[in-house]
Amino acid sequence: MSDRSYLDHAATTAMLPDARAAWLAASEHLGNPSSLHAAGRSARKVVEESRESIAADLKTRPSGVIFTAGGTEANNLAVKGLYWQRQQSSGSKSPMRVLASAIEHHAVMDPVVWLGEHEGAIIEWLGVDHDARVSTTKIAESLAQKPAIALCTVMWANNEVGTIEPVERIAELCKEQGVPFHTDAVQVLGQVPMNLGALGADAVTISSHKVGGPFGVGALIVNPATGFTPLLHGGGQERDIRSGTFDAPAIAAFAVAVRHAVAHQEEHARAIRDLRNNLVERVLATVPGVILNGDPDLLGGGRLPGNAHFSFPGCEGDSMLMLLDAAGVDCSTGSACTAGIPEASHVLLAMGVDERTSRASLRFSFGYPSSSVDVDRVVAALPGAVDRASRTVSSRSK
C-alpha cells in the first residue's frame, strides 16, 4: 500500500493497464492513418475501430466522433466553431448571442469570453443556484428572446463541486428553438450513464485522461448535420472540421479507456459513491464549521459520485493543500491555477459563496484506484491541517 493518497482523480486519473497495452501495441505499427498504402490502411483501421467503439459505447454514430488533442481543444472547437459557423450561415457579420453557464470550466469559459472580446459576441452568463445548478426555466426564457443565439453551452457536470446539470431538458429546449447545444461531459464519463443518441446535443466534449487513457487526446462528438468552422486548417483529416495527423496509439488507448468506463460505470459509481459518502460523513462529524458545497443529496442523481468539495471557513485553501500534501494527501483547491497561483473559484462565487470562503475550499475526488485507506488518511490529517491553516489566516489578516 502506498503511503500517499491521491484524491484528485477529477484532475486526472491513473492510466488503465489495458489502455497502456493498447497504446504500446499500436505504437509498434508504422504508418500514417491517412496514407493510402497497406501500412496507412492498417493504422487507419486502428483509428476507425476506435471511433466505432467509442460511438457504440456512447450510443451515437461513428461519423459524429471528431478526435481532438483533448478536452480543451474539443471545447474550443465547439464554442468558436459553432459561433463562426452560425454567424457565417446567418449571412451577416452582426454579433450573435452566446448562452453559457457561469460555472463552465476555463476551457469553455475562456473561449466564450474571447468571442465576446474579439468577435463582439453578446455573452449571457446563465446563473446557478446555491447548489451550482442552472435554471431550465430561465434558460427557456433566454432562448425565447431575440436577437439570434449562436449557441448554448452548459456543462454536464461541474468539475469543482460535482453538480450534475439538467442537460437532457436543456437539449430539448435548445432543439425547440433551433439553437445548437454543446455540453462539456469531461467529468461525467464513467461516473454517470451517457446516452448521446437520446440526449440529442449538437456537440459533446470528452477527454481521455479523465477515464484512464493517455493525455492529449479527446473528442468532440457532434451531430454531423451541424456545421462547425474549423480551428485548425490543414489536411482536413476529421471531416474537414479538424486537421492534424491522427495519433493512432493514443486514440486506440482512449477507446479502451472509454470502453472500460462505460462497461464498469455502474459498479464504479457505486464504489466511489460509498467512499465519498464515508468521507463526507466523517469530515462533517469531525471538523467543526466545515461546509459541504454542491448538491447535498449524496444518494440522489444530482451529484457526481466521486466528488466531495468542502469549505473550511477561517482557513486558506492553499495552506490546507500544502499541509495535506505534507501529510501524504494529494487534493486540490479545485479552482483554476495559473502557474500554481490559486484564485478564488468563479464556480463558488457564482453559487453565492463569498470570496473568503471560496478561498478556503478543497476538492477531494475519487477514482478507480481509491480505497477506504485514502478516506482514513484524509480524516486523520484534516483536523491538524485545519488547525494550522486557520492560524495562517489570522496572521495574514492582521
Place this chain on the structure above:
Amino acid sequence: MAMSGGVDSSVAAARMVDAGHEVVGVHLALSRNKTYGDGRQRGCCTLDDALDARRVADKLAIPFYVWDLSEEFAEAVIDDFIEEYRLGHTPNPCLRCNETIKFTAVLERALAMEFDAVATGHYAQIVQGAAGPELHRAVDPDKDQSYVLGVLQPRQLAHSIFPLGADTKDIIRAEAEARGLLVAQKPDSHDICFIPDGDTAGFLQRHLGSLPGEIVDSESGEVLAEHDGTYAFTIGQRRGLQLSRPAADGAPRYVIDVEIGSRRVTVGPPELLDVYALEGIKPIWTTSPLGESPVELLAQVRAHGVPVPARAYAHGDRMMVELLVPIRGIALGQAVVLYDGTRVVGSATIAVTTRAA
C-alpha cells in the same frame, strides 16, 4: 525557502537541502498582473520566474508552492511607495517588502504552519551573539544586503536563515553553474520590481497625476522653470532638472528642497545639501536597543551608500544620529541603518535632517 527563480535563492535553496533541512520552496506572487516575461526582462515577478523557481525545486526534489501575496504587496509596498512620494519622501520599496511581506506575511504564515524558519537568498550573515542573533554584513561588499534587512525585528531574525552571506556573488554563480541550475546566467534584478520599465517618474505620474509647480533658485528666489509634480524630484538630485539657464557661477545645481504644500522645488549649490544630523522615527533595534547616551557607530542612508562615522542614541521613540562626516543629499523617508563594525545595530525612517553644522 523563498524562491524568486533567480540565481541567489536557487543556490540558497540547494544549500538548505544539503544542510539536511526539511525544505519547502515557496515562490511569492507579488504582481497582480500575472504575465509571462519577454525573456529579456530582469527577473522578478513574472510567471516565467515562478516556472524557473519550480524547475529548481524539481531539481532539488523539494515540494514547491506559489503563495499569492499580491494583495498584501499592493497595499503595503506599492501604495506605500506612491503615498510616500506624494508626501515628498523617498522610500525604499525593497526594505518595505522585507519588513511587511517576506519577514512578516511569509514568516508568520510559515510559523503558523509549524515551520521553523524562512530562508532567503539575501546576502547577509546571522551570528549568534550573547544578546541574541546578530545581523552582519555579507562578505561580498558589492552584494551586501544587510541595509535592506535592517528592518528585521529580533524575533524575525531569530527565524531567518541567509545561506549566502559568507560568499561572493562569483562563487554563488559558479556554484549555480556547477549544480546545473539553469538560472545561473540570469541577470541580477536591480530595478524596482513593480516598475519593470525603470521609469519611476512615469509610474508616479500615472498614479499621482500632474501636480505642476515651480523650480526656484535658493539664492535669488528666482523662478527657473516649471515642473509637473514634486514626486519627480528627490533631494540631492542633479539630473533631469531641465533648467533653461545655468547658474550665475556656472556650477551645477541640485535639488535642495521639495515642498509639498506649495509644490515648490528649490535648487542650489551642493554645499546646501550637507547633512550633519538626523532623526529617525519608528526605530527597529536588531538585537538590542541603544541607550540614551551617544555611542560611536557607522551610519548608512542608502542601499549602496558609504557608511560614515556617527554618534547615535535613542531618545524616546526616536533614533538620534549625529554625522561626524556630513552626508550630501538625504531625502526624508530614506532609511538610516546603524552599524557597529559589520554588525547591524538598528534602523529608522529619516524624518528630520539638520543641514547646518
